[in-house]
Amino acid sequence: MDEGSRAAASEGVPRGIVKLDMHARADPISVVDDRIGLLGDTHGNYPWTRDTLYRFLAIGIRHIHVLGDFGFIWYGGPREHKLLGKLDEILAKRDARLFVTGGNHEGYAALERQFPPDELGYRHLTEHITFLPRGWRGRTRAGTVVASLGGANSIDRWWRKPPRADGHGGSWWPQEAITEADLEALGTARVDVLLGHEAPWSRELEKHIELRRSGLKHWELKYAAESQRMFQRAVEQVRPRLTVSGHNHVWINTVESHQSPAGEEFKTQSVVLNRDGTDEALATLEVDRFDLRLLEQRR
Numbered sequence: 001m002d003e004g005s006r007a008a009a010s011e012g013v014p015r016g017i018v019k020l021d022m023h024a025r026a027d028p029i030s031v032v033d034d035r036i037g038l039l040g041d042t043h044g045n046y047p048w049t050r051d052t053l054y055r056f057l058a059i060g061i062r063h064i065h066v067l068g069d070f071g072f073i074w075y076g077g078p079r080e081h082k083l084l085g086k087l088d089e090i091l092a093k094r095d096a097r098l099f100v101t102g103g104n105h106e107g108y109a110a111l112e113r114q115f116p117p118d119e120l121g122y123r124h125l126t127e128h129i130t131f132l133p134r135g136w137r138g139r140t141r142a143g144t145v146v147a148s149l150g151g152a153n154s155i156d157r158w159w160r161k162p163p164r165a166d167g168h169g170g171s172w173w174p175q176e177a178i179t180e181a182d183l184e185a186l187g188t189a190r191v192d193v194l195l196g197h198e199a200p201w202s203r204e205l206e207k208h209i210e211l212r213r214s215g216l217k218h219w220e221l222k223y224a225a226e227s228q229r230m231f232q233r234a235v236e237q238v239r240p241r242l243t244v245s246g247h248n249h250v251w252i253n254t255v256e257s258h259q260s261p262a263g264e265e266f267k268t269q270s271v272v273l274n275r276d277g278t279d280e281a282l283a284t285l286e287v288d289r290f291d292l293r294l295l296e297q298r299r
Contacts, residue, residue, distance in 0.1 A: 027120055029099070029130060030138040032146050034288055037064035037295075038195075040246040040273030040281035041103065044071030046083045048276045053090050053098070055295060061284065062096040067246035067273060068103025068150055068197025073125065075168070076110030088126035098129045102150030103197040103247060104227075108175035109167045134178070135185025142288045147191040149234050151178040152198045152247050153227035155212075155220050178230035183237065191238040193287060198231035199245035199272050204254040235268060236260050242269045242290050244283070251280035253292075 037056040042049045049072075056064050072084055091098055102108075111131060115123040121133030136148040154160065154172060163170030178198065199205055213221060235243060239260055252272040259265055271292055274280035282295035 029097075029120075029122060029132075029136075032138040032140045032144070032287060033061075033063040034140055034142070035061060035284060035286050037061040038244055038273060038283040038285055038292070039064060039066045040278075041069035041105075041249070041275040042066055042071060043069055043105065043276050044074065044080075044083075045276040046072075046086070049087065050090065052282060053087065053096075055282070056284075057090070057094045057096055059284070062094060064096065064098050065148075065195055066098065066100045067195060067244060068101055068152065069105040069246060069275075070100045070103065070131075071105055073110050073114075074107040076107060076114045084126050084129060088128050091128035096128065099148075100125075100129070100131045100150075101148045101195050101197060102131065102134070102176075104152040104154045104176040106173070106176070108173040109163050109170070112175075113167065133185070134182040135187065137187075137191065140287050144193070144288045145191045146193045146195065146287060147186060147238060147240075148195045149178065149182060149186050149231065150197050151176055151182060151227060152231075153177055153224050155216065155224040157223060158217075158220060176227075178227050178234070183230065183234055186234055186238060188237045191240050192242070193285070193290070194235065194238060194240040194243045196231055196234070196243060196245045197247045198227050199248060199252075200232050200235040200243055200256070200258070200268065200270055201228065202252070202254050202256045202270050204252045205248065205270070205272065208248060208250050208252070232258075239264065239266045240268055242271070242292070244271045244273065244285070244292065246273055246275070246281075248272050249275040251278075251294075 073080055115125055117123050123131035125131055132148045134150050139145045157172055160172035161170045162172055236258055250272060251274045255267055255269050257267050283292055285292045
């Protein structure tokens with residue numbers, strides 16, 4: 001049994017769930033389909049996520065990206081692995097892939113214990129579900145560059161409990177924060193599409209945040225604003241034409257002007273998808289055309 005399998009087995013993970021034999025091969029995950037599916041926060045909502053996967057697969061989507069708060073790994077217990085296995089079975093029918101850009105509501109301690117990263121930084125939750133490293137980059141066959149930068153600060157951090165000294169338990173993990181190392185991993189080379197849990201500054205998002213300020217303490221707002229500031233720096237570093245985010249539980253589609261550290265002015269379309277249970281949480285993106293559309297609502 002290899003090291004990854006031993007680590008999984010020691011945590012009670014079914015052997016069939018984690019597949020690490022792809023690690024030594026060329027990086028197939030860096031090849032992005034021309035048309036991908038995008039999901040807002042799923043929050044471990046299995047029935048909704050299951051139905052959503054079927055909807056994407058029915059229209060031929062084989063690469064699906066969750067934009068944070070995946071939530072299917074919290075403590076890493078048997079029920080969580082059973083649900084991951086069920087999602088994997090759905091994806092396997094069409095040889096589809098689900099990629100996760102991490103959010104703030106992820107069981108980072110369990111992720112790190114049970115799913116060691118391969119040499120490229122990927123955490124393979126199942127054969128068809130992969131947790132992306134922060135700063136990941138891929139590209140379409142036509143050369144359009146897509147990057148991922150997960151992480152966000154929980155505005156309700158003070159209501160949550162950190163893990164115990166042994167790393168178990170809790171409902172808040174410091175790994176949620178975007179760090180300087182994450183920005184360094186992302187780099188400064190230009191990208192075309194940046195996927196994140198956080199979103200860059202925009203007037204539309206600021207209006208939404210303003211509505212939520214009532215009743216919150218200044219330190220809660222300051223902590224939450226710090227991760228948006230870090231993501232804003234990421235946007236200024238890589239100057240994307242399009243960002244797609246989750247986290248804020250609202251639908252936003254707007255364009256803002258930004259400035260790079262070198263003083264270059266650029267415009268970015270910022271799309272924020274809603275959360276599980278809403279139709280505004282589902283979108284398709286024709287990557288090379290930057291054509292993002294909400295998935296047609298079911299009648």
